[in-house]
Each structure stands twice: as structure tokens, then as C-alpha cells.
Amino acid sequence: MLFKGKLSIQLLLFGVLFCLTTTVKAQSTMDLRINEVLVMNQANYIDDFGQHSPWIEFFNSAYNTVDMGGLYLTNDLEKPTMYQIAKGDPTTKIAPQNYLVFWGDDHSTRGIRHLNFDLSSSKLVALFDANGRTLIDVVKLDQTHRTDTTYGRITDGGSEWGFLDKSTPGANNNTKTVITSAEKFGMVDPSGLGMAVIAMSVVFSALALLYVFFKNVAKLYTIDYRRLSARKQVVASEKPADGSGEHTGEVNAAIAMALHLYRNQLHDHENTVLTIRKVSRTYSPWSSKIYGVLNNSR
Amino acid sequence: MEQQSFLGFITDHLGQFLGYTAFANMTVGHLIMIAIGLIFIYLAIAKEYEPMLLVPIGFGILVGNIAFFPGLKVGIYESGSVLNYLYFGVLQGVYPPLIFLGIGAMTDFSALISNPKLILIGAAAQLGIFGAYALALALGFSPSEAGAIGIIGGADGPTAIFLSSKLAPDLMGAIAISAYSYMALVPVIQPPIMRLLTSKRERLIRMRPPRAVSKREKAIFPIAGLLLTCFIVPTGLPLLGMLFFGNLLKESGVTKRLADTAKGPLIDIVTILIGLTVGASTQATTFLTAKSVGIFALGAASFVVATFGGVMFVKAINLFLKEGNKINPLIGNAGVSAVPDSARVSQVVGLEYDKTNHLLMHAMGPNVAGVIGSAVAAGILLSFLY
Structure with a gap:
């Protein structure tokens, strides 16, 4: 029975810990936000191949580093696993309150941050969790986009979207002095x-x-x-049946006797009890052979 | 390539080596700082003023002010140097909570639990923090800097380091040195203010002996303390959480080994590291500025205001207390969290007027409340100014 009780406590603790850890992980990736998008890039940000390609910026709104490795990007909600971000690459990690830019140029052979779909022909862009089912964030791109003008959140991670005065890939969307x-x-x-x-x-x-x-x-x-x-x-x-609440003479006598006995038997010290404790003594001069042998002079 | 003579080679390299020595890089500022370090060590050894702190800090000042050729990964501010790694614990606020853990494990809150109204004295004495904050603003410091300077008035070194590392890392050396210096000078600063603010009759007030506190009450205190204070000021969690955790280790009675480690080897190691690195952070080039002088002046003012706040608060609540329940205002100074120095000051000043009136145990109540109060105040400053 005891074992059963312990086992159930252990299972409960395990369950709580499991829930906590899974929640923590989910919170980390769920804190990612699509922050800024440039659909028509003619003279804007240049990629590492010298090309003006459409780009998308992600913002880590958490206060811990989040790894985007293993997550999915798509431009079709029916196909959430269209592009999986490679796992194990240090460049997919986003520091707290920081940014990461991907190129939506349909040239995935150019590196892990180049997607296999073109943002300029997409109606939306969405980010899915590593399970390929949980939608983390989505933004519709059906507005009339202007060349070299980015569409983004007015403040990083905020809910309000609009066309930004300045395009800020990898930087704060709010360009006013904070x-x-x-x-x-x-x-x-x-x-x-x-x-x-x-x-x-x-x-x-x-x-x-x-x-x-x-x-x-x-x-x-x-x-x-x-x-x-x-x-x-x-x-x-002891309450009498008539409810008068008074003690009878016998009860009072019993209380008085009890108090008398109690007070007379009070004493300051406990009765002394002698105990014999065996003391281990391996050597004593009394049992020494040296003192038991006559030392005759030569 | 022109062949260099052996003598020329030796001369050149000796000259180069001499350029690396402290003699070649020494400035007057370095010499001044070394003198200050020596004074700290002297005060610690000869006068026994806070030796556990002033010896590591004083020696750290010597270490930090040996002038060196920059770029050799030697200095505390040079990335990759050993001192820089040790300084990380100060910069990121790692050491102060560990010290609070040890303080919690060695503090007995019985005096506070037995007479809970003494807790409020610990709150009143925090006036020094906000008085210094206002003065610092008036002197032209930015709000963040003023907040970091103000915490000196809490008379709590680890809290001062913790808060200044967040609000004004550039001023941390001056703030820490100022806080520890004035903590060591509590027996000099506080008595005149206490005498000035109290009448002879008040100084003779005898307080009721504190009641015995049960083991269960002591164990409940850290749990209730954490929940009640941190729900109001969660930003104080690193300090208060560790303080109450350390106290629970002590009072639970079942984690003696952990409590012994927290109040023994752990706090000793961290005190060595924090003292040495804070001392070493006072390099003349960054420390000897007009701001540092201002910080020292404000530090002194904050201690005066804190003592004033504590003593006057006791006088004020005495107006509402019945005869026999009154509090001796000489324990008001102990609301600052210089444990146990300020409580000892209450005892010494109290004995000057009545040889049989021992105030130490009563003063320990506000004293430990001051530790909680200054951590709460630091949390408030952090929430508004960080």
C-alpha cells in the first residue's frame, strides 16, 4: 500500500515535471514572431549572393535564446511542412529580443536561410512548430505591396501591422528614439x-x-x-442534565485530591539512576606487564 | 635586413620590457588608489573595521591599480582576462544573491517574529535610499544613476552591487566602495544622530523581553516572508528568494548540511570573490572622477537620512503605544541593514545611559527587517528604472 502511495506520488511528480518542460519548450518557439516582410526588392537589402531577393524577418520576443532549427516555413497552410529549417546550425539560433532574416527567393540551394518558395508570388507566409501541425505565426501578403517598402509590425512583436517608413532587416522596427x-x-x-x-x-x-x-x-x-x-x-x-453547569461535591473533591497529589509529587530533579557503562580501555598502567615484572639489577 | 648587434638586441628588448612594467604605466591616480587600498587594509587589520570585507576590497584595490600595458588580457575590464571572468559574477549580479543565501542561513529572525511591529522600523529606515535618490537627481545624476547611488542608504553591500550592476554598471565600483566604507563607519556615523534626535528619558525606555519563538513559527517565517514580499515586488526575487531560502535551510532543521555550507564555505568563497573583484574594479582610470566624489558625499548623506528615518519613526509610533509597550528609539538606527553593526551601535549607546538596559536583541529585529526592506526597495527601483 505504501509502495503504491509512493509510486503514485512519483508518477504525479513526473507528470508535473513533464508538463512543465513541454510547456517551457512550447513557450520558447511560440514566442517567435514574423516581424517584417519585403515582397518586392529592387534596391533594398542584398543577400549573400549579391541578389535583391524578397526577405522575411523573424523576431524572438522571448528573453531566452530560441533555435529555429527544425521549424517549418510555408506559403500554403495546406502544406505546412513545405520548408524545414535545418537543425543543428548555429545561425538558426536567435538571441533574446533579436532577429533573423530569411530570403524568400525560391533558391534553397543557396543556403539554409534561402527558402524553397518565392515570397513575391505568395499570398501568405506562415511559421509552424517542429511537429508540423502547430501554427506559430502567419501573415497575409494580399495587400498592394510597394517596391522596396517593407510591411511589418509597427513595434517589434506588437499586434499592429503597416508599411514601415524605413526597412530594418535584423533591426528594431521602431526607428524613433526610444x-x-x-x-x-x-x-x-x-x-x-x-x-x-x-x-x-x-x-x-x-x-x-x-x-x-x-x-x-x-x-x-x-x-x-x-x-x-x-x-x-x-x-x-460533565455537564449535568439539568444544565446548571455546577460541579458536584464529589467532582470538586476529586479535583482537589488530584491537585494535591500532583503538587506533592512535583520535584526538581529526576530520580538518580545508576548505569554501568562499559568503557573500552585497551591500555592501563595497572594492567601493564612492565609494572608486574621485577627489574633485577645486574 | 640589417644585422642587429647582440647588445642592441638586449637593449631594445629590455627597453620594451620596461615599457610593460607598472613603473612605466603608473599615473598619480594609480598611486592615490593604492594609498586608498592601503588605508582600507590598515583599517581592517588595525582597527578591525569590517575586516572580512575591507581586506579583500583593499587588496583588490591594490590589484586593480597596478598599472599595466593594455592589451595583455590582464586587467579586470579586458575581455578574456582571469579577473574579467571573476568579475562576471559581479556584472551579472550572480554573487549578491549567493551572499544573501548565506545571510539567510545565518540570520535568526526570532527577534522580529516575537515583536512583529519592529518590522516597520526596517521599512522606515529605507528613507535614506530615497533621500539620496532625490539628492542625486538634484546634483545632476540620471535617474538610473540616482537609483543606484540611492541604494547605498540601504547599508547593504550585496544589494548595492546587485542594483548598480543593473542600473549603472559604470558607477558600480564607486557605489560598492562607498557602501562598504560607510557600513564600516556605522559606529562613527550613527551615534551622534541618535543622541541628537532623542531625549534622555527616551533613551532610558526599557522594552519588554522578547517572547520565546517556536520552531514552527521560525520555519513558517521564510515561506510567508517570500510569498508576502515577492508577490508585491517580484523584481526583488533574486535577493529575497535566496535570503528566505537560506533561512528555511536553517530553520527547517532537516537540512543542516546545506545550511552549514550556505553560511560557511559558500558565503566565504563568494565574499572573497566579490570583495577582490569589486576592489579591482576601481582602476584609477575609471574610478577617480568627479562622479565618484559625488557618490561618496551622497553615500554619507543617505546613511544620515536612514538613521533619521528609523529613529523618528520609533518616536512617532511611541505616541500611539501604551506605557510599558513603548520602544526605545535608540533601536531606530538599526533599521538600516548593516547586520549586526547597527544593532551593536544601539546596544552600546543604550548602555551609555543605563548599564543594565540591553537593547541588542530588540535591535536585531529592525536590523534583519532592514535586510528585507532594502531588498524590497532595490526591487522597486529596479522595476521603475531598469
């Missing part, structure tokens, strides 16, 4: 008073929560639940 949160905070609160008020309130709230918790925990600990429940049971069992 103001950091610290700079924004500094502009709104130049004296630091706001920070002091907010932060001190938060520090106090966090520690006040601890105070409230431990104040009440201390109260809970001072209650002796065993004695309380025992007393309730005694009271319930």
Missing part, C-alpha cells in the same frame, strides 16, 4: 519626491503585510488547541 523607463520616470518626477512616496509606500505595504501576518500568527500560536478541545470535551461530558 525613451527608457528611467528617463520617462525622471521627466515626470524630476525631484524624486514621487519616487520617494511611491517606493516608501510599497516598502511599508510589503513589510506591513509581514507585520500583520506574524502578529496574528503569534496569537494563533498562543492558543493551546489540545487543551481547548480537551476542556470542551470534559465540560461536555
Whole structure:
């Protein structure tokens, strides 16, 4: 029975761990986004063969490196496994919050980042997970595309799409100067008073929560639940049928006797108990042969 | 090719070698920094001011300010050098949480659990952080830099290193040195402020002896502490998570070996590495600037404001407490997290006025609350300014 219990706990733990690990993996690839597409490339970004080919940029919105190796790209949702990105290549790994560009030129012999379909003749482009079934992201390309103007997310990984003022392969789509949160905070609160008020309130709230918790925990600990429940049971069992709640003379006498015996038998020290412990002593001068032999002078 | 004489060869190469020596590359700044390092070592050995920190930092300053010919992968800022690899733990904020693990494993929170209202003193003393933040902004530092400088007021070296590595890595050396220097000087900075803000009658207040805390309460504390604080400030998780984890190792009673490692060899190793590398990061070329001087001035101000905040808060809550339950305001200074130095200051100053009034155990409550408070404050600064 015990073994069965342990086994079920182990199975449960294994199941939880399995779910967690699969979720983590799924979250990594599911954080990839199609970020920017150039369908008609005449004088834009040049590939490693010196060609102006259509290109597509992916953005890793996660805060860990994601490997695109093994994933599928397609321009037909009915054929999700049209192009598999080669596994085991270091160039398919995207650093956190970073980008990777593929060429949709229908020249897959030119390298693993050259697709086997042409973006300029595609109605859409989609990214599928390594299982070939889970759709990660898709973008429709049925807009009227302009030459050398990219279609992309207004902010990296964001939901709003549009034609971008500047094409930014392998770079941030938002080309305006980004103001950091610290700079924004500094502009709104130049004296630091706001920070002091907010932060001190938060520090106090966090520690006040601890105070409230431990104040009440201390109260809970001072209650002796065993004695309380025992007393309730005694009271319930000794309660007279008429409900007067008074103890009889016999009960009082018994309590007095019990208290008397208890107090008289109290003592400060436990009765001394002698024990004989065998001490291992391999050598003693008392048993030494040297002292048992007469040393006659010559 | 012209044949070089043997003598010429020797002379040329000796000249080249001399160009590599520290004598050839030394500047006045290096000499000043070496003098500062020697002062740190002297204070640590002769005066026993925070020797565990000042000896590694002081020696690290010497190591970092031996002038060398650049490009030989020697300096702490040169990629691929051994010191650079060790410095990685500082830059990426690896060492501070490990130190917090050890602190958690060696801290007894009984004083805090037995009198939970002392926790709030640990919150009040964090005023120093935000006072210094406001002053730094007024002196022209950027908000990120001001946040990193402000944390000096928490009087917590690992927290200061952790936050400055995120918000202002360039200022980290100056901030860490400033934080540790003022932590060592707590017995000098705090007593005059404590005396100034309290009356003789207040200094003689006797506090109730703390109640006994059960083993179960002690084991619940790190779990509840983590959940209650980190749900509010998840950015403090690296520090608070490790602090409470270390404490659970200690209080659970079943992981003695792990607790012993965390509070013994592990914290010792990390202290050596963090002290040496932070010291070595103070190369004269990057350290001796007007900003560093400003940071030292702000550090001193932050300690003063923190002490003020703690003492005044105790005086304020005493207005609402009944006679017999009042708190001696001399333990208000201990709200900064210089453990156990500031609690010791409370004890020493308290004994000056009443030889039988021992405040140490009472002061340990706000002192350890200060550790939690400064980590929470660091988390808040990180969420707003990172």
C-alpha cells in the first residue's frame, strides 16, 4: 500500500515535471514572431549572393535564446511542412529580443536561410512548430505591396501591422528614439519626491503585510488547541442534565485530591539512576606487564 | 635586413620590457588608489573595521591599480582576462544573491517574529535610499544613476552591487566602495544622530523581553516572508528568494548540511570573490572622477537620512503605544541593514545611559527587517528604472 502511495506520488511528480518542460519548450518557439516582410526588392537589402531577393524577418520576443532549427516555413497552410529549417546550425539560433532574416527567393540551394518558395508570388507566409501541425505565426501578403517598402509590425512583436517608413532587416522596427523607463520616470518626477512616496509606500505595504501576518500568527500560536478541545470535551461530558453547569461535591473533591497529589509529587530533579557503562580501555598502567615484572639489577 | 648587434638586441628588448612594467604605466591616480587600498587594509587589520570585507576590497584595490600595458588580457575590464571572468559574477549580479543565501542561513529572525511591529522600523529606515535618490537627481545624476547611488542608504553591500550592476554598471565600483566604507563607519556615523534626535528619558525606555519563538513559527517565517514580499515586488526575487531560502535551510532543521555550507564555505568563497573583484574594479582610470566624489558625499548623506528615518519613526509610533509597550528609539538606527553593526551601535549607546538596559536583541529585529526592506526597495527601483 505504501509502495503504491509512493509510486503514485512519483508518477504525479513526473507528470508535473513533464508538463512543465513541454510547456517551457512550447513557450520558447511560440514566442517567435514574423516581424517584417519585403515582397518586392529592387534596391533594398542584398543577400549573400549579391541578389535583391524578397526577405522575411523573424523576431524572438522571448528573453531566452530560441533555435529555429527544425521549424517549418510555408506559403500554403495546406502544406505546412513545405520548408524545414535545418537543425543543428548555429545561425538558426536567435538571441533574446533579436532577429533573423530569411530570403524568400525560391533558391534553397543557396543556403539554409534561402527558402524553397518565392515570397513575391505568395499570398501568405506562415511559421509552424517542429511537429508540423502547430501554427506559430502567419501573415497575409494580399495587400498592394510597394517596391522596396517593407510591411511589418509597427513595434517589434506588437499586434499592429503597416508599411514601415524605413526597412530594418535584423533591426528594431521602431526607428524613433526610444525613451527608457528611467528617463520617462525622471521627466515626470524630476525631484524624486514621487519616487520617494511611491517606493516608501510599497516598502511599508510589503513589510506591513509581514507585520500583520506574524502578529496574528503569534496569537494563533498562543492558543493551546489540545487543551481547548480537551476542556470542551470534559465540560461536555460533565455537564449535568439539568444544565446548571455546577460541579458536584464529589467532582470538586476529586479535583482537589488530584491537585494535591500532583503538587506533592512535583520535584526538581529526576530520580538518580545508576548505569554501568562499559568503557573500552585497551591500555592501563595497572594492567601493564612492565609494572608486574621485577627489574633485577645486574 | 640589417644585422642587429647582440647588445642592441638586449637593449631594445629590455627597453620594451620596461615599457610593460607598472613603473612605466603608473599615473598619480594609480598611486592615490593604492594609498586608498592601503588605508582600507590598515583599517581592517588595525582597527578591525569590517575586516572580512575591507581586506579583500583593499587588496583588490591594490590589484586593480597596478598599472599595466593594455592589451595583455590582464586587467579586470579586458575581455578574456582571469579577473574579467571573476568579475562576471559581479556584472551579472550572480554573487549578491549567493551572499544573501548565506545571510539567510545565518540570520535568526526570532527577534522580529516575537515583536512583529519592529518590522516597520526596517521599512522606515529605507528613507535614506530615497533621500539620496532625490539628492542625486538634484546634483545632476540620471535617474538610473540616482537609483543606484540611492541604494547605498540601504547599508547593504550585496544589494548595492546587485542594483548598480543593473542600473549603472559604470558607477558600480564607486557605489560598492562607498557602501562598504560607510557600513564600516556605522559606529562613527550613527551615534551622534541618535543622541541628537532623542531625549534622555527616551533613551532610558526599557522594552519588554522578547517572547520565546517556536520552531514552527521560525520555519513558517521564510515561506510567508517570500510569498508576502515577492508577490508585491517580484523584481526583488533574486535577493529575497535566496535570503528566505537560506533561512528555511536553517530553520527547517532537516537540512543542516546545506545550511552549514550556505553560511560557511559558500558565503566565504563568494565574499572573497566579490570583495577582490569589486576592489579591482576601481582602476584609477575609471574610478577617480568627479562622479565618484559625488557618490561618496551622497553615500554619507543617505546613511544620515536612514538613521533619521528609523529613529523618528520609533518616536512617532511611541505616541500611539501604551506605557510599558513603548520602544526605545535608540533601536531606530538599526533599521538600516548593516547586520549586526547597527544593532551593536544601539546596544552600546543604550548602555551609555543605563548599564543594565540591553537593547541588542530588540535591535536585531529592525536590523534583519532592514535586510528585507532594502531588498524590497532595490526591487522597486529596479522595476521603475531598469
